Amino acid sequence: MINIVLFGKPGAGKGTQAEFLKEKYNLTHLSTGDIFRFNLKNDTELGKKARVFMDNGELVPCEVTTAMLIDEVKKHPDTAGFLFDGYPRTLEQAEALDKFLPTIGSSVTATIALEADDEILVARLLERGKTSGRADDQDEEKIRVRYQEYNEKTAPLIGYYKEQNKFHAVNGIGTIEEITERLTSVIDNL
Numbered sequence: 414m415i416n417i418v419l420f421g422k423p424g425a426g427k428g429t430q431a432e433f434l435k436e437k438y439n440l441t442h443l444s445t446g447d448i449f450r451f452n453l454k455n456d457t458e459l460g461k462k463a464r465v466f467m468d469n470g471e472l473v474p475c476e477v478t479t480a481m482l483i484d485e486v487k488k489h490p491d492t493a494g495f496l497f498d499g500y501p502r503t504l505e506q507a508e509a510l511d512k513f514l515p516t517i518g519s520s521v522t523a524t525i526a527l528e529a530d531d532e533i534l535v536a537r538l539l540e541r542g543k544t545s546g547r548a549d550d551q552d553e554e555k556i557r558v559r560y561q562e563y564n565e566k567t568a569p570l571i572g573y574y575k576e577q578n579k580f581h582a583v584n585g586i587g588t589i590e591e592i593t594e595r596l597t598s599v600i601d602n603l
């Protein structure tokens with residue numbers, strides 16, 4: 414089983430690249446953002462728990478997110494592997510994942526970060542907000558909160574995975590194809 418964690422700031426292109434990578438490597442794509450948005454739209458219990466946090470650009474509490482992620486993983490017992498997109502986003506979540514995966518005989522294979530300057534990313538998000546209907550992309554203040562959350566809570570994961578020799582970074586600026594190429598060359602050399 415190969416488990417890839419796609420890592421990057423909001424707007425870095427994780428979702429776009431995940432679409433290509435899941436096909437190429439036959440992986441199950443789990444985007445916590447997409448799963449939360451589905452639950453919000455359908456007004457489920459989970460959606461109700463997540464809404465306030467998401468609307469403010471804040472992270473949803475760890476226990477809610479982790480329970481949801483584990484449920485999703487368990488729905489795919491026969492998969493060739495997972496492409497985690499948006500999880501883990503805190504040290505607590507990374508530790509939870511490292512505790513859970515061995516219970517299904519697996520582990521994180523590698524973490525790949527898509528890197529880009531904040532200025533470019535904020536512009537991308539505002540552009541996406543014009544068409545995506547995502548409230549959190551239409552408001553600079555909420556985007557700012559998401560970057561703060563990233564810097565405070567998610568950035569420390571870089572050190573966590575570096576210590577395990579599982580951290581790789583690719584330049585996230587270029588055409589979609591160029592970036593897919595960079596990611597596949599990392600995965601093919603794992």
Ligand SMILES: Nc1ncnc2c1ncn2[C@@H]1O[C@H](COP(=O)(O)OP(=O)(O)O)[C@@H](O)[C@H]1O
Nearest residue numbers: 423445446466467470471472473478499500502
């Ligand atoms: N692993 C997570 N832990 C906590 N909250 C999360 C997680 N993944 C997604 N969320 C919630 O869903 C929102 C949107 O997620 P996502 O689409 O991945 O965001 P972005 O485009 O900002 O990277 C986040 O701002 C957060 O509220």
